[in-house]
Amino acid sequence: MINMKLSFVNALFINLVFLTSYVAYADEKGKELYMKNCVVCHADDGSGLMPGVADLTGKKAWLALDKNVLSLQIKKGIQNESGISMPAKGGNPNLSDDEIDKIIEFMRHEFAK
Ligand code: HEC
Numbered sequence: 001m002i003n004m005k006l007s008f009v010n011a012l013f014i015n016l017v018f019l020t021s022y023v024a025y026a027d028e029k030g031k032e033l034y035m036k037n038c039v040v041c042h043a044d045d046g047s048g049l050m051p052g053v054a055d056l057t058g059k060k061a062w063l064a065l066d067k068n069v070l071s072l073q074i075k076k077g078i079q080n081e082s083g084i085s086m087p088a089k090g091g092n093p094n095l096s097d098d099e100i101d102k103i104i105e106f107m108r109h110e111f112a113k
Contacts (some may be wrong), residue, residue: 030106033099037090046111047098057111071100 035044043049046056056062062070075097077088089095095103 027109029099029108029109030102030104032105033095033103037092037095038103041086041090046107050084052080053086056107063108063112067101068105070104071097074103081082081085 024100034042041049041053042056048055054062065073075089078086080086089100
């Protein structure tokens with residue numbers, strides 16, 4: 001009986017370790033992709049490097065967007081007549097849906113503070 005309880009606790013613990021390392025992994029990957037494809041305009045803290053680039057920090061409207069809507073917006077880019085436009089996929093046509101999702105997770109986690 002005691003053994004059963006112990007192995008249950010063990011299993012819980014192992015799951016927790018697995019889950020945390022997976023989340024850390026997804027975040028690392030998202031960060032890496034962000035640094036490659038987005039940082040030139042959005043800066044490493046998401047605040048935007050030049051006037052006209054959206055400030056992605058804090059509780060901004062884009063954070064409330066559904067993940068799929070946001071993903072589509074990043075894929076299409078943002079055409080701005082009067083200012084700087086954002087190129088589709090940040091200018092990297094090779095970014096996959098999965099990679100864009102990872103970038104979104106990273107941004108939500110890092111910039112939403
Ligand atoms: C060439 C510069 C440039 C690059 C590279 C770039 N962006 Fe942008 N981004 C912009 C500009 C400019 C805007 C603001 C456009 C506007 O609102 O008119 C913007 C806006 C955004 C927004 C805000 C959308 C909203 O609804 O307010 C998000 C989210 C975003 N970019 C994500 C990304 C991601 C993710 C990448 C990398 C894959 C990326 N951007 C790469 C220039 C860039």
